[in-house]
Amino acid sequence: MVWVTLKKAAKYLFRRPYTRMVPKSEPPFKTDHTRGRHILDLNKCTGCSLCKMVCPANAIDMEHIEVEEGKYPQNKKKIFPRIDLHKCTYCGLCVEYCPFSALSMTDVTGFELFTTDKSTTLKHPQELAVPPESKYRVTITKAMFLGVLQNPQVKPAGKGGSHG
Amino acid sequence: MGLLEDFVAWARSKSMWLVHYCAACGAIEFPPVVTSVLDWERYGYMPVPTPRQSDLYAGMGYLTKKSLKVVLRLLEQMPNPKWVVAGCNCTATGGLYWDSYATYKRLDEFMQVEGWVPGCMPTSDDWFALLTYFYNKVKERPVNDKGSRKLSDAWEKIRKWEEMEREWAEEYWESLKKTEIKVNYQFEEKFPECVERNESLKLCLTTVEAGRIREALKKLYDEGYTLINNINTVDLPKNGVIEVYYIVEKPLEGDQVWVKTYVPRKEAEIDSIHDIYSLAYYIELETHEKMGIKFRGHPNLRKWILEGNWEGPPPLRKDVDIPKWVIKVHYGGYAYGR
Amino acid sequence: MAGESVSKSLMLYFGPQHPGAPGNVAYKLWLDGERVIDAELVPGFLLRGFEMMMENRAWEMNIVIGYRFCVEDPDSLELGYAEAVDRLLKYDIPEKAKWVRMIQHEFGRIASHLFWANHMSGSVGLRTTGFWSIAAREEVLKWFYKVVGHRIYHSFSVPGGIRWDVPKDFKELTLKTADKIEELVKDIEAALLKNSVFKARTKGVGVIKGEDAIKLGITGPSLRAAGVSYDIRKAVPYENYDKVKFDIPTGENGDSYDRAVVRFKEIHQSLRIIRQAVEEVKPGDPWRIKLPLTVPPGTGIARVEAARGEYMIHVVSQGGRKPYRVRLRSVSLPLMTTAIKHVIKNEEVTIADFPVILGSLDPCAPDIDR
Numbered sequence: 038m039v040w041v042t043l044k045k046a047a048k049y050l051f052r053r054p055y056t057r058m059v060p061k062s063e064p065p066f067k068t069d070h071t072r073g074r075h076i077l078d079l080n081k082c083t084g085c086s087l088c089k090m091v092c093p094a095n096a097i098d099m100e101h102i103e104v105e106e107g108k109y110p111q112n113k114k115k116i117f118p119r120i121d122l123h124k125c126t127y128c129g130l131c132v133e134y135c136p137f138s139a140l141s142m143t144d145v146t147g148f149e150l151f152t153t154d155k156s157t158t159l160k161h162p163q164e165l166a167v168p169p170e171s172k173y174r175v176t177i178t179k180a181m182f183l184g185v186l187q188n189p190q191v192k193p194a195g196k197g198g199s200h201g
Numbered sequence: 202m203g204l205l206e207d208f209v210a211w212a213r214s215k216s217m218w219l220v221h222y223c224a225a226c227g228a229i230e231f232p233p234v235v236t237s238v239l240d241w242e243r244y245g246y247m248p249v250p251t252p253r254q255s256d257l258y259a260g261m262g263y264l265t266k267k268s269l270k271v272v273l274r275l276l277e278q279m280p281n282p283k284w285v286v287a288g289c290n291c292t293a294t295g296g297l298y299w300d301s302y303a304t305y306k307r308l309d310e311f312m313q314v315e316g317w318v319p320g321c322m323p324t325s326d327d328w329f330a331l332l333t334y335f336y337n338k339v340k341e342r343p344v345n346d347k348g349s350r351k352l353s354d355a356w357e358k359i360r361k362w363e364e365m366e367r368e369w370a371e372e373y374w375e376s377l378k379k380t381e382i383k384v385n386y387q388f389e390e391k392f393p394e395c396v397e398r399n400e401s402l403k404l405c406l407t408t409v410e411a412g413r414i415r416e417a418l419k420k421l422y423d424e425g426y427t428l429i430n431n432i433n434t435v436d437l438p439k440n441g442v443i444e445v446y447y448i449v450e451k452p453l454e455g456d457q458v459w460v461k462t463y464v465p466r467k468e469a470e471i472d473s474i475h476d477i478y479s480l481a482y483y484i485e486l487e488t489h490e491k492m493g494i495k496f497r498g499h500p501n502l503r504k505w506i507l508e509g510n511w512e513g514p515p516p517l518r519k520d521v522d523i524p525k526w527v528i529k530v531h532y533g534g535y536a537y538g539r
Numbered sequence: 540m541a542g543e544s545v546s547k548s549l550m551l552y553f554g555p556q557h558p559g560a561p562g563n564v565a566y567k568l569w570l571d572g573e574r575v576i577d578a579e580l581v582p583g584f585l586l587r588g589f590e591m592m593m594e595n596r597a598w599e600m601n602i603v604i605g606y607r608f609c610v611e612d613p614d615s616l617e618l619g620y621a622e623a624v625d626r627l628l629k630y631d632i633p634e635k636a637k638w639v640r641m642i643q644h645e646f647g648r649i650a651s652h653l654f655w656a657n658h659m660s661g662s663v664g665l666r667t668t669g670f671w672s673i674a675a676r677e678e679v680l681k682w683f684y685k686v687v688g689h690r691i692y693h694s695f696s697v698p699g700g701i702r703w704d705v706p707k708d709f710k711e712l713t714l715k716t717a718d719k720i721e722e723l724v725k726d727i728e729a730a731l732l733k734n735s736v737f738k739a740r741t742k743g744v745g746v747i748k749g750e751d752a753i754k755l756g757i758t759g760p761s762l763r764a765a766g767v768s769y770d771i772r773k774a775v776p777y778e779n780y781d782k783v784k785f786d787i788p789t790g791e792n793g794d795s796y797d798r799a800v801v802r803f804k805e806i807h808q809s810l811r812i813i814r815q816a817v818e819e820v821k822p823g824d825p826w827r828i829k830l831p832l833t834v835p836p837g838t839g840i841a842r843v844e845a846a847r848g849e850y851m852i853h854v855v856s857q858g859g860r861k862p863y864r865v866r867l868r869s870v871s872l873p874l875m876t877t878a879i880k881h882v883i884k885n886e887e888v889t890i891a892d893f894p895v896i897l898g899s900l901d902p903c904a905p906d907i908d909r
Contacts, residue, residue: 039734041730042665042667042730042731042733045726045729046667049671054237055237055238056237056239056240057239058243059239059329060326060329060330060333061243065327065329066324066326066684068684068685070685070686071688072688089537090597091599093596093603094296094299095299095300095536097537121537121539122319123293123294123296124296124297125290126290126321126603126692127320127321127689128602128603128694130599130600130603133702146320146323146324146327147318147320147324147328148323148324148327148329148330149330150319151318151319152316152317153315153316155309155314158293158319159539176688177688181703181704182702220556222555223563224563224584225563225585225905226610226905228562229610229691230690230691232654232657232673232676233673233676233677236657236670236673236674237673237674238673250556250557250558263587265584265585265586265587265908267586268555268563268584275556297603297607298592300595301588301591302588302591304587321692322691324684324690325690399840402626402840403775427754428754428758430849430868431851431853431868433853434866435855436864448851452767452769453774455769455775479754479756479877480755480872480876480877482876483872483876505582505583506583507583509583510583511586516588517591523591524595
C-alpha cells in the first residue's frame with residue numbers, strides 16, 4: 038500500500054530538519070582529519086624534491102627563491118616546492134614522504150579556496166609558508182605516519198598469489 | 202526603467218536552474234547538495250533535465266573528449282544569459298588525470314568560466330561558496346549581460362587535435378609494418394594441466410597455443426566454467442609478443458582458470474570466442490581498440506569506447522608513449538604546468 | 540542488428556544527458572511504438588585510460604589513482620589494489636589493518652547501495668525515499684570524513700596496511716554511525732519495498748534467471764537475486780572474512796524487485812560485519828608495514844566482492860618503481876550490455892520500464908570506460 042510510505046514519512050514531519058544551513062548559520066563541515074591546502078615550513082625544507090617525485094598529479098615542482106644571505110642554511114640550492122592547488126588531489130603523499138616534516142596539511146578546502154581567477158591557486162613557496170588568512174587547523178602531519186609500524190612479515194610459501 | 206531592471210536581476214538571482222548533466226566524478230557530491238542534506242533550493246537553485254530551460258552549467262570533474270562535445274552542444278542550446286562554473290581540479294588544469302589521452306585539460310580553452318571551486322573532489326559544502334557567490338553577484342550584473350560564452354574557436358581546436366592524433370596513428374602502423382620484429386618467447390602448451398596453482402585464490406594457470414584457444418575454452422565451458430571474468434593482455438615488445446589471458450570462472454565454488462596464450466605483436470590476431478561466452482563480444486571490442494589485437498570471426502570489430510575520444514595508436518601498447526604526447530600537445534612541453 | 544531488420548522502428552538516443560540514465564552514458568534504443576526492441580550501449584563518455592595511467596605511476600602513487608574508476612564504490616577497488624600488491628610482495632599485513640580495511644570496505648558497500656536506492660527511487664518517481672537514502676549515505680560519508688579525511692576518495696587502505704591509526708573514539712563512532720544508518724534504512728525499506736507502486740513497477744519486470752545470469756557474465760547482487768548464492772567473500776575469503784559471521788542474501792525470481800530486496804538485505808549484513816569487526820580493532824596495535832620503494836618482479840592478483848560484483852585486479856611487475864601492467868575487471872559491463880539485451884529479448888520492455896530495469900541492475904557507468 039502507498040499508505041505505508043505516507044505513515045513513515047509522517048514520522049519525519051515532526052523531527053528537526055536534517056538540513057545543515059551552510060553557510061548561512063553554520064560553517065562548512067570539517068573534521069580533525071580533513072585534507073586541505075598545505076603549509077610549508079621553510080626552515081625545515083632541504084629541497085630534496087621527494088614530494089615532487091611522489092605527487093601522482095604532478096602538482097608539485099621545485100622553485101628557486103631569492104632570500105637574504107644566511108637564511109635557510111639547510112637548503113643549499115634554495116629550491117622549495119610550489120604546489121598547484123588546482124591540480125592537487127589532496128592525498129597527502131607529499132606529507133607522508135617528506136623526510137624532514139616540512140609539509141603539513143590544513144583543513145582549508147574548496148570553500149575557502151573558491152576563486153574567480155584560477156591563477157591564484159598556484160601557490161608559490163612563500164605563499165605556502167604563510168598560513169592562510171582565515172581560521173585554520175593543521176590536520177595532517179608527518180607525525181601521523183610515524184606511529185606503530187611492524188616489520189615486514191613475509192607470508193609462508195604457497196600462500197602468496199603469484200604466477201611466474 | 203531602473204526598477205524593472207532591478208526586479209529582473211533579483212528574479213534571476215533567485216531562480217538559477219542547473220542543467221542536469223552529471224559529466225564526471227565530481228557529480229557524486231551533488232546529491233547531498235540537491236537533497237535535504239544541504240538543500241540548495243534555499244537559494245533558488247534546481248536541477249532541470251533540459252538545457253533549454255536552464256541558466257547554469259557546472260563542470261564537475263574531468264572532461265573526456267566525447268563529453269566535451271556534448272557540453273558544447275548543450276551550451277549552444279541554452280538560452281541567454283547562461284553561466285558556466287567549474288568545480289574540481291580536472292576542469293581547471295587536467296588535475297590527477299594530467300597524462301590521460303582521453304581528456305582535455307582546461308574548460309576555459311573552450312568557454313568562458315565564471316568561478317572555480319578547487320578540490321578533488323570539492324565536498325558538498327565547498328560548492329556553497331560558489332552558489333552564494335552567484336546568488337549575490339548575478340543581481341549586480343546588467344540585465345543585458347549574456348554571461349559565459351562559448352569561445353569561437355572551440356570546435357576548431359578539437360578538430361586540430363584529432364587530426365594530430367590521426368597522423369600519429371598512421372605513423373605508428375607504418376613504422377610497425379617496416380620494422381623487423383623477432384619472436385623469441387618461450388612457450389609450452391600444458392592444457393589441460395595446471396602450470397601453477399594458487400590454493401588461497403583458487404586459481405589455476407594453464408597454457409595453450411593460440412590456434413587451439415577456442416577448443417580449450419569450449420572444453421572448459423562444458424566442464425562448468427560458464428562465467429567469463431576477463432580477457433587480460435600483457436604487451437612484451439622485447440619478446441615481440443603480446444600475452445593474452447582468458448579468465449573463466451566456475452560460480453559457487455569460485456574456481457578460476459587462467460588460460461594463457463600469446464600472439465605476435467606484428468600480426469596480432471586471434472580467434473574470437475564471442476559465440477562461446479556472450480560477454481566476450483564486448484571485452485574483445487575493448488581489447489581490440491586499446492591493445493590493437495584483431496579478433497578473427499568477431500562480427501562487428503570497431504572502435505567502441507575510444508570512439509570520439511582517441512584517434513591515435515592503441516594506447517596500451519608499450520611503444521606508444523602517451524604521457525610524452527600529452528605533455529607536448531596539451532601542456533606545451535612542461536610536465537608540471539597547468 | 541535489430542535496427543536494420545525492423546525497418547519501421549524508430550531509433551532514439553537515451554542519454555548521456557538524461558536524468559534516467561545511470562550516469563554519463565548513452566543508449567541507442569530501437570523502438571516499435573512504446574516497446575524497446577533493441578538497445579545498444581554507447582560508452583566512452585567517462586574514459587580516462589586508467590590502465591595506461593597506472594603504468595605511468597610508481598607503486599605508491601597508484602594508491603591514489605587505482606580506485607577512481609568507479610566513483611560510487613571506490614573502497615572495494617582501493618582494497619583490491621592494496622591486496623594485489625600485498626600478494627605480490629608476499630607480505631602478511633597486521634591484523635588491525637585487516638579489520639579496519641574490512642570496515643572501510645563494508646561502509647563503502649553501504650554507501651554504494653544507498654546511492655543506488657536514491658537513483659532507484661527517482662526512477663520510479665518516489666523521491667521521498669531517495670532523499671532519506673542520501674541522508675543515510677551522508678552518515679557514512681561523515682564517518683569517512685572523520686576517520687580518513689576525505690568523503691568520497693579515501694586513499695586509506697594501502698599496500699602494507701592502513702594509512703594512519705584510527706582515532707581514539709573509533710569504536711563509539713563506528714557503532715553510532717551503524718545505528719543511525721540502520722534506523723534510516725529500516726524506514727527506507729518499509730517505505731519503498733512495501734509501496735504498491737514500487738511493487739507494480741518492479742515485480743516480474745526485468746527477469747534474469749540464475750543459469751542465464753551466469754552465462755551473461757553477471758556477478759554480485761544481481762546474480763544473487765537470481766538465486767545463485769555466489770559471493771567472493773565466502774567462496775574465496777580475503778582479509779578476515781572467514782572469521783566473521785554473515786549470510787548471503789539471495790532472491791528467487793531474479794526480477795527487479797528481488798534485486799532491490801537483496802541490496803537492502805546486504806546493507807544489514809554489512810552492518811553485522813562492521814559490528815563484529817570493530818570489536819577486534821585494538822588501540823595501540825601496529826597498523827602498517829613499511830614498504831620498499833621498488834617491487835620485485837612477479838604478479839599480484841586480488842579478487843574482491845565489490846558492491847556490484849567481482850572485481851579482479853591483476854598487477855604485473857618487472858621490477859622497478861612502476862607496475863608493468865595493470866588490468867582491471869569491469870563489473871558493470873555485463874549489466875549494461877548482455878543483461879539488458881537479454882531482458883529486452885525475453886519480455887516486453889516499454890520505454891518507461893527501461894530506466895527502472897537498468898536502475899535495478901545498478902550499473903556504474905565510469906567502470907565500463909575506465
